[in-house]
Amino acid sequence: MVLFSAGYYVGGVVGLLLGFPPSNIGTIWPSTAVLLAALLLAPPRYWWVYLLAAVPTHLHLTVNFGPVTPLAVALSQVGGNIVLALLAALAVRSVIGAPPRFDNLRDTIAFVLLAGIVATALACALVALLFVLTGWTTDFWLALRQRILANIFATITITPLIVLTRAGQLVGSQDAPRRSYGELGLLTLGLLAVAIPVFGWESPWPGNVPALFLATLPFLLWAAVRLGPGSLSLCLLIVGGVALACAHLGRGPFVLHSPTENVLSLQIFLLAISIPLMLLAALVEERHRTEQSLKQSEARMALAAASTDTGLWQYDVSTGHLWATEHCRSMLGLDADSMLTPEAFLGAVHPHDRAVAIAAMRAAAPAGETAGQSEFRIVDQNGHLRWYLATASTEFDKNGRPVRVSGTFRDITSRRNAEQDAARLEDALQATRRELARVSRQTTIGAMAASIAHEINQPLSALVTNGGIGLRLLAKADSDLDEVREVLKRVIDDGHRASHIISSIRAMFVKDRREKSLVSIGDLVSEVLTLTRGELESHRVSLQVELHQELPPVVADRVQLQQVLFNLIMNAVEAMSSVESHERSLLVKSELHGAGDLLITVEDSGPGIDPNDMDRIFDALFTTKSHGMGLGLSICQSIIASHGGRLWASARVPHGAVFYIQLPSGTAVRP
């Protein structure tokens, strides 16, 4: 607040002092610009404080420094200043937002137009009108023109200077502010060193040489381009100040005509250079910021790419320049500061994959394809082999000529390794599975062999025993031939019995093992039951068989189906071996199921399947048995699946389990 009052006061003093003495015409009026800056910086709810403070300050100023002025005139002046600042502040706030940064072209143009021209013109018109009404002056247009010109220059230089200084942007958004302040200091000194001689010394040439003003232009351009709007406004003020002060002292290129004309030319000159330069500074600042945000976004992108182990590159077809992120270069084993060239890239690629890389580059560069990708190996700095996935896409101009090729390198080594590991694992798993299936098949065959041996040895025992009896009878002197005949008949019967059993077992194996044939479900069940009869009896399992008499045959591998049924029945028998509380019963049933399917059911009264295990019983290596590998059901299921059928299980009420074999019938599938 105090600063504001002081600024307003000093501005007023300067303004009054720089008025041209004969007519007291102010050439620059900084106080209003100070007030405007204060309003732009302060929140609107405090505006009234500044506006009120301006009144006594202005009056005091007028009384002490100005020429004798009636109170009405002084009040008109301060009122005009307040109106100007208020209008300008409102306009800028609503269009640009407060405080303005003067760092882009649009905002700066808006500021110059609204605050510098429109608000100033309106306020000054008001003041000029009041002057005429109070009789202070008679020439409305002159008063208007003088006040407008005095205020515009102040508004477009002092207001930005204060606002930007306050925002710490005096030297713009530079990367190294300290050096820039030093530069500004040097610039100021240089500017003074040029401006003072140009404006202050007696012209060595007779006549008006306004062109000398241009000597300050390089410094102003320097400020505009390198240091931004803040510094530029400071420099403009210096030039304006020196020029006005010198003119005031009667020196410089502008003291050749009447004071009014002098002031006019000076003001026009100052405006003519400051407005374009301010716009230039805004443009440069805008460019600079855009560039910075581009750089930031590029850095972010490179970081994001690096974090996913991706390198980015772009190839400019017309210049041959190859740009790449640092990570991209390090992926290729190049130093961070060494250039990436197609040759350097190819040098990094594994010799075996160079042909692939060259082909990929050729494919990416010319017109046609817009995107492509290839995989190749490189040897990194540590000598490790790495797999990269390269992608590329080409941009074309209107005529279809390639302009740019951009793409990525992605490290896919771990993925490739994982793929290879998975493939190896899968192979090992397959081999184990085959081996286990083989072992299981042998186990099944072993169990079948035991059953076969038992079945055949039964009649053979009787046969051998009867044979022995025959010999003993013959050895006796008084043997009865009828008895011998009877025993021999029995021997023959036993032989036939054995032969019958052998032929029924043979029926199970005689069919081609490889090829599927038409199999009768009834025969199949009977054959397997023959083999398992002994097990059922020895485990006191009561057997019930319900065979549908008119089932169509199935196309199947007979031996495999026998294995499945044998397995299911043996499992049921084993499951029921622990049952003592109720009858051990097995039901084997065959029936028609749905449209043309056959269903074989094996039902037992064992302890059943734990509901938690129900999902897993068909998994390989799952077993609830203390001995056993858990392969039986898994193999059964794959056998049935290979016949286009389905094997599943369910719980039986009140106890036990039911296994279902569903098979498509031979009439559905052409044999």
Added chain:
Amino acid sequence: MKVPESGEQPIVFVIDDDEFLRDALKRLFGMVGLRAETFASSADFLKRKLPAVPTCLVLDIRLPGISGLDFQAELARTGIAIPIVFMTGYGDIPMTVKAMKAGALEFLPKPFRDQDMLDAVQLALQRDRSRRQAERANAQIRASFESLTPREREVMAFVTTGLMNKQIAAEMGLAEVTVKLHRGNLMRKMNARSVAELARMAQILGIARPKS
């Protein structure tokens, strides 16, 4: 062939689910003068009250209802001490070992030689005969022991541990003459000819020296 003691005529029991083999075995045993009874299952066999003659059991290891091995264990549990000859259509080594450990007399894989079967059965019957005789003798001793008075039993216990009459009298607080009298009576009642024989009887009876 005639069996010497008609009351002691042994019986061979056969359990096998194959009817033809049962018949053949019955015929075979008949040819050597052995009486054979056949059963299709262990349950049928259990219905038969076992006679007080030497017997043996020819048992198929694979039986309807219960396996031969389980049946062997069940017989042992119920105290039926009958020698068993196993037959098996397909026996593996663990099964054989298990049967033999449980006291099987012989293990014959089918088909077996008829002579092997006869030898095994004769051996089994001999075993059973000896066992029965021993049991009978033991029963005799037990009966004799039952006829002793409590005093005589007490004296017998001391005698069998090798004490002199004098020592026994001191132990029991009796006159030596009284001990001598008891001793004479018990030796007569037990039908023992020497102290050694009496000691063997005491061992069979499981008599221990009374606590002093």
